[in-house]
Amino acid sequence: KLKMIFNGNQLANSILQTLRVTSKIKPKLGICLVGDSPASKSYVNRKLKACQEINVDAEVFNFSENVEQDQLIKHIQQMNHDGILVQLPLPLHLNKLDIIHSIPYEKDVDCLHMHNLQRILVYGELCEMLPCTPAAVLQILDYYDVNVIGKKVTVIGRSFLVGLPLSLLLQKRNATVTVCHRETLNLDQHIMNADIVISAAGHPKLVRNVKQGAIVIDVGISQGEKKGRIVGDVDIDVVKNQASLITPVPGGVGPMTVCMLMRNLCNIWKKKQGQPVYINPKLSDAYLND
Ligand code: ADP
Incomplete structure (x- = not known):
């Protein structure tokens, strides 16, 4: 039986308070927003609100839906902000990877540049920047003191953003990780087998049955049947009778993701100032064993 439903807003707010900047000079985030999709606008607004909450500056640059690639890249190269991000998704005529790679990697606050992904591959959580959604998931596990060493973790989705x-x-935390995706056969078995299920597929009711006592982290976001409602990947009505911990959508991983973006921004800033950056204090000495 379900013991806990995670409250993402509460934890995000308490972490944001620890990130508050009190110095006169403060970091500045630059956001490029292409087109006017309501979803993208709402994500950008949440990021702006978080910047306000931790007392850092932010500036949004709006581009039309049919902006040319060169124009956008030129703009990014001229930005003097400490952290830079391009709100995704981008229209299909733009090459997402080329645009991300036009951000200087030390300013890539979303941590999506291939240089930063390579650093993750080698140094894992010892990096001062982490991709925001994965960092949010790890932070939730830490909040509940979930030890993943040797545990069976099934991750659904393998996008470069999340999965x-x-x-x-x-894996760097020594979990035994199974990665599932669109072509995975017998997905339900991989889910059922897992001690921890993390679903990032964007497919409602994908996770329908889990092992008794499993931990279920829902990273999915899709449109619900009711207009304007967003839903996760987990069929909460069923899974709540099986899981020991569930993260809801909305109000679970989402607010934590924005919070991790702010942590990245603060770390970029601290590194620039020669101050010690925040690194997960729970990492064991064995962290980089392999
Ligand atoms: P995000 O970037 O938020 O992770 P994407 O849409 O880019 O979202 O990626 C979705 C991922 O989920 C892909 O790796 C895809 O293979 C996986 N996926 C999508 N639908 C299913 C499904 N029905 N079963 C298993 N995996 C799925």
């Missing part, structure tokens, strides 16, 4: 980096970071 792929998250599976690497969990």
